[in-house]
Amino acid sequence: xxxxxxxxxxxxxxxxxxxxxxxxxxxxxxxxxxxxxxxxxxxxxxxxxxxxxxxxxxxxxxxxxxxxxxxxxxxxxxxxxxxxxxxxxxxxxxxxxxxxxxxxxxxxxxxxxxxxxxxxxxxxxxxxxxxxxxxxxxxxxxxxxxxxxxxxxxxxxxxxxxxxxxxxxxxxxxxxxxxxxxxxxxxxxxxxxxxxxxxxxxxxxxxxxxxxxxxxxxxxxxxxxxxxxxxxxxxxxxxxxxxxxxxxxxxxxxxxxxxxxxxxxxxxxxxxxxxxxxxxxxxxxxxxxxx
DNA sequence: CTGCAGGCCGGCG
DNA sequence: CGCCGGCCTGCA
Numbered sequence: 074x075x076x077x078x079x080x081x082x083x084x085x086x087x088x089x090x091x092x093x094x095x096x097x098x099x100x101x102x103x104x105x106x107x108x109x110x111x112x113x114x115x116x117x118x119x120x121x122x123x124x125x126x127x128x129x130x131x132x133x134x135x136x137x138x139x140x141x142x143x144x145x146x147x148x149x150x151x152x153x154x155x156x157x158x159x160x161x162x163x164x165x166x167x168x169x170x171x172x173x174x175x176x177x178x179x180x181x182x183x184x185x186x187x188x189x190x191x192x193x194x195x196x197x198x199x200x201x202x203x204x205x206x207x208x209x210x211x212x213x214x215x216x217x218x219x220x221x222x223x224x225x226x227x228x229x230x231x232x233x234x235x236x237x238x239x240x241x242x243x244x245x246x247x248x249x250x251x252x253x254x255x256x257x258x259x260x261x262x263x264x265x266x267x268x269x270x271x272x273x274x275x276x277x278x279x280x281x282x283x284x285x286x287x288x289x290x291x292x293x294x295x296x297x298x299x300x301x302x303x304x305x306x307x308x309x310x311x312x313x314x315x316x317x318x319x320x321x322x323x324x325x326x327x328x329x330x331x332x333x334x335x336x337x338x339x340x341x342x343x344x345x346x347x348x349x350x351x352x353x354x355x356x357x358x359x360x361x362x363x364x
Numbered sequence: 365c366t367g368c369a370g371g372c373c374g375g376c377g
Numbered sequence: 378c379g380c381c382g383g384c385c386t387g388c389a
Contacts, residue, residue, distance in 0.1 A: 093370070190371040196386070197370085242385025247372085288372050309370035353370090 076118075076125035077134050083148040085171030086119040092172055092354040094298045096185055096198045097205070097222075107214075109221060110141045111178065114214035129214040143173050143301065155344050161319045161361070162341075165351040168360045172350055175298060179266060180255070181222040182299040187247050187286040189294070196240065203239040225259070228252045247286025254284060274302045289330075297346040306337040306345035315356040 090098045090106050098108035105118045113130035115138070128134055139145055152170060156163040181201075188200050201222070208223035208231060231252065236245040258264035269277060274296060281292045293307035308316075308330050316333045337345045355361040 186370095187372095191369065191384075192371085193369045193387085195388095237385080240386070243383090244372090244385080286372065290371060294370085307370085311370060 074127060076127050077131075077138075079124040079126060079135060079138060079144070081119075081122055081124055081144060083152060083171050084119075084122075084124075084142065084144065084173060085169070086117060086124070088169045088172035088354060089142065089175065092169075092350045093194065093357070094175055094294075094350065095177060096194070096201050107219075109212075109219060110137055112210075112212075112221060113137070114212050114219045116215070127215075129212055141176055143176055146173075148173055151344060151347065155341075155348055158340060158348065162348055162351070165355040165361060166348075169351050169354050172347075172354060174301060174303065174347060174350065176301055177298050178222060179269065179295070179299045180225060182295045183251065183281075183284070183287070184248055186291040186294045187251060187284075188241050188244055190244060190286065190288075190291060192244075200239050200241045204236075207235075207239065225252065225255055229256060244286060247284075251284045251286060270300065274300075274304065277302075293346075297349075303346045304343050306334060306341065306349050308333055311356065312349060312353055315352050315361075319352070 086106060087103050090108070091100075095108075098106045100106055101116075104120065105116070107114065107116045109115070113128050113134075116127040117138075118125040124138070126134060126138055148171070152166055156166050184204070185197065185201050189197050202220075205220040205222050208227045209220040210223075210227075212219045212221060229252070231249070233245045233249040236248045241248060255264065259266070269280070272280070277300065278292055278296060281287050281295055282289075287295075290307050290309055293305040296302040296305045297307060306312075313328070313330065313333065316336070317328050320336055321328050321332070337349070341348045352361075
């Protein structure tokens with residue numbers, strides 16, 4: 074088939090898909106990945122400022138891709154803005170320009186980041202893929218099978234033990250209770266998922282923190298990667314490490330998450346989440362030194 | 365064999 | 378309140 078061609082600016086497919094915000098994209102090469110957005114499978118190739126997009130489903134394809142990769146937001150302007158923050162940020166952003174925050178599915182983010190607690194990326198991917206394979210719809214694309222992330226309804230009758238069979242370990246009960254709470258809230262008119270996008274960030278945060286298995290870090294990841302709330306700053310052990318080296322090295326007192334959060338709020342402000350992803354990616358790929 | 369990985373919960377001081 | 382031990386699983 075003829076690919077859909079999309080012109081892009083300040084966009085890097087590799088940095089965007091490998092910065093750790095998503096768990097299911099398969100890497101073919103540095104310029105080519107296969108993954109799932111909503112109800113379709115896509116193979117995307119980046120050639121300079123062009124994306125070639127192949128999919129099993131053509132209708133609204135450009136709109137779906139533009140929305141997922143947030144291509145209608147002016148990242149050139151955002152990056153020009155955040156490089157002024159300080160030299161660490163400037164260096165990081167220049168190394169990984171075009172890294173964008175995805176607009177991913179809420180349910181998938183909620184469950185994936187619950188699974189992420191005290192876990193590592195290969196195992197998180199494995200669990201999310203198992204859950205999709207067992208409960209999601211099968212899609213054939215280029216003669217191979219793929220599985221959509223299941224809907225709430227498809228998860229309705231899944232038991233705690235069945236989650237555990239997906240290798241999620243002690244997080245089984247959190248997934249089970251979370252799915253049940255979502256279904257309960259919807260059926261009792263306490264929740265309309267579409268409406269969550271209209272909540273202000275504090276309101277959304279307090280709703281998310283009510284789920285078992287969702288603490289501050291998991292909550293911030295959902296706010297950032299599903300709801301594009303760029304002002305949040307998820308702090309995991311890696312971010313804690315890079316922040317302490319870059320900004321608190323001369324400090325004598327014991328560093329607390331609260332201190333880092335306050336620093337980000339004061340200095341990174343409305344683009345904290347984007348800066349976090351650049352710093353995290355740069356550190357993990359050793360593009361900046363942290364000793 | 366231990367230790368530990370992109371935290372969270374629950375119990376305790 | 379803040380602190381701390383335990384936790385599935387897989388890999389070093």
